[in-house]
Amino acid sequence: MPPHQSFLFSSQATRRRHKAGCLSFFLLPTAGILAVGLFIVIVAMGTTRLSPTQTYGPGATAQPGHIAPFFSIPVKFWGASIEKWAAQWQLEPNLVATVIQIESCGDPEAGSRAGATGLFQVMPFHFKAGERPQDPATNAYRGLAYLKNSLDAAHGDVRMALASYNGGMNLIGQDETLWPDETVQYTYWGSKIYQDALQGADSSQTLNKWLLQNGWRLCLQASQRLGIGP
Numbered sequence: 001m002p003p004h005q006s007f008l009f010s011s012q013a014t015r016r017r018h019k020a021g022c023l024s025f026f027l028l029p030t031a032g033i034l035a036v037g038l039f040i041v042i043v044a045m046g047t048t049r050l051s052p053t054q055t056y057g058p059g060a061t062a063q064p065g066h067i068a069p070f071f072s073i074p075v076k077f078w079g080a081s082i083e084k085w086a087a088q089w090q091l092e093p094n095l096v097a098t099v100i101q102i103e104s105c106g107d108p109e110a111g112s113r114a115g116a117t118g119l120f121q122v123m124p125f126h127f128k129a130g131e132r133p134q135d136p137a138t139n140a141y142r143g144l145a146y147l148k149n150s151l152d153a154a155h156g157d158v159r160m161a162l163a164s165y166n167g168g169m170n171l172i173g174q175d176e177t178l179w180p181d182e183t184v185q186y187t188y189w190g191s192k193i194y195q196d197a198l199q200g201a202d203s204s205q206t207l208n209k210w211l212l213q214n215g216w217r218l219c220l221q222a223s224q225r226l227g228i229g230p
Helices: 011-015 031-047 079-089 093-103 136-153 158-167 181-198 205-226
Strands: none
Touching (some): 079 093, 079 136, 093 158, 093 181, 136 158, 158 181, 181 205
16 A cells, blocks of 8 residues: 655644653662562563464564564564554564554553554544544554655655654754754664664663663553453
């Protein structure tokens, strides 16, 4: 399915995409909370059961056309769908998985104070009347249409495409010192996690750091929502 070619997103509108949750960065304040967070990371990364269609296990390595094995379990729950959506939009599957990881950790009902919703945390103005934003396929269609347009506009520069996905098309080619702090953080996590995946790594220190900072909360919520707790 060919992507939309017209950019329907104004600079002012895309600035409102800033989200709570996966980008509310903070250092865990006490050793007790850190211990709880570490426990959740271990659960999210290694002990939660997979969907019956998935075959990712300990020691697995990335295979061409498939997502890396180090993504959080709720993200890997969507593995088959991620690979289908990536093929549909001619995107690298690990890039799609990376966006899901840092946007929702695989929670199809994730939402933000800014109004973004679903797996790809898409803002309401991207949807047409009658569409259900939390439907995974619909959410993927709208989110990946924007990601594909961002990547095309950035001439294949993944880092710039991620900046656009977070903060708007107007950031492409802009002096990075002018980027919002959230976008700087977003592109840091996203580009490094994606690079680990492309290198065929079976683990990602960057993803583990993201989980420890606040991502574990998002992944715990996703696991509970999907009913894939340990």
